[in-house]
Amino acid sequence: MKALRAIQSLEFSSIFGGNFSIARSRATFPQKLFFCRAKFAESGVDGSFSLRVVSPTSLAAEKEEAKAVLTLFMKKQGLSKAVAARTINKSDLFIDHLVSRLHLVHKSRYLAGREFATLEIRDALIPYLETLHEEHGNILVELVENFPNAPVKERPAAQVSPSHPTVDSKRLKAVSRVSEAGPKGDLRPQVLYLIELGMDLERIKLITRRFTAFSYYSLEGKIKPFVEFLLDLGVAKSDIPVILTKSPKLCGLSLSENLIPTMIFLEDLGVDKKQWAKIIRRCPTVLSCSKQKIKSTVDFLYEMGILAESIGKILTRCPNIISYSVEDKLRPTAEYFRSLGVDVSVLLQRSPQSVGLSMEANLKPVTEFFIERGFRMEEIGIMISRYTSLYIFSLKENLIPKWEFFLTMDYDKSELVKFPTYFGYSLEERIKPRYARVKECGVTVCLKQVLSLSSCDFDKTLNKKMKKIAFRRGFN
Known part of the structure; x- marks a missing residue:
């Protein structure tokens, strides 16, 4: 382990797609492009249904969360707080677009009346923003501010060098690589391997659209070693497709130079090495965080009064805190x-x-x-x-x-x-049945006893109180 090189700097900003230039140059974009190839092309649905099934309160909260996600994303690309704030103030229509996308992606959950947690909203929107950044680069700010109108053309098309393939062509080529069959009619070995793990071709294509480099990862050099690494840590085979979907970039990191050193560093901080399967399932991106990013989080915990022996427990229970x-x-x-x-x-x-x-x-x-x-x-x-x-x-x-x-x-x-x-007890399975028993027995029991006592102790408490009432009545 001592021979392992130091962890490379993989700051959290890398998760969001690299540097963000705020140059105000403009390029030509067909109107249909502005509605984003990253968008709803696969579904053909505009997502407007969600506005009819989500309560006004929930919808307002989701818009605020979408603003928070967009603000964080822009700051991670290098925008100042002032520029990010100004852009957010002009982004009402784009925020509605993000919320509609969220509802489209999770249509079944919304129709069932379920709400999303903050992290789930971020997991749904950040990859989409990453894709938009890849497509539109330094005019993303204008895209956000002018949605749904395309940026005005100022730069002649001749200035766009034909020798550099567009991001879209790279994406199409990458998707083609994972979709095309060989001379014998078989898919590429790495694709077949992923399908054997439980991933269908559509999911593999979705990952490739978001992260084109994934299509070029070799089976023996990248994908298989990473999967075996996860299995050795105790990660269930059924969880691997989810992990790869959330963080396909992890496949491209070196085991000896990146992943293992990060694990060792976290274990030295007290992270429970027996819990790596759960940690990675909850937050796979923790393995791509730099030593500097982890230290900044740990320093904050110390600042909040957390003792050294508790740091590892917190990081084990909530690895997302590092991100x-x-x-x-x-x-x-x-x-x-x-x-x-x-x-x-x-x-x-x-x-x-x-x-x-x-x-x-x-x-x-x-x-x-x-x-x-x-x-x-x-x-x-x-x-x-x-x-x-x-x-x-x-x-x-x-x-x-x-x-x-x-x-x-x-x-x-x-x-x-x-x-x-x-508020932590089940309404239907605990609160209502227990309170019904109290009313049926005609006794008075404090709320804590009604809910926190075991079934046996709860019955004993009710019987004891009923006997007291009977005794008083008999005495009177």
């Missing part, structure tokens, strides 16, 4: 929780995924939800401190229905301040 920008994401989120009176070090140790939530789409709406229902800021801070996972739950699927049922229960809302873990 977040310290200044743009982690620090603002930590300050927000502090403003509510929450001990951030405790929050990070108990529920590190909370710092990955969107300020506009998750944190502020949940705070407003409780304020609108009469809770004071101090009480909200107490609730978070007592149940650090509180803000992770969906408003629509969790907090609202459970609050509405709570209003039918014979408890004051102060019970929720004492026992906010109420």
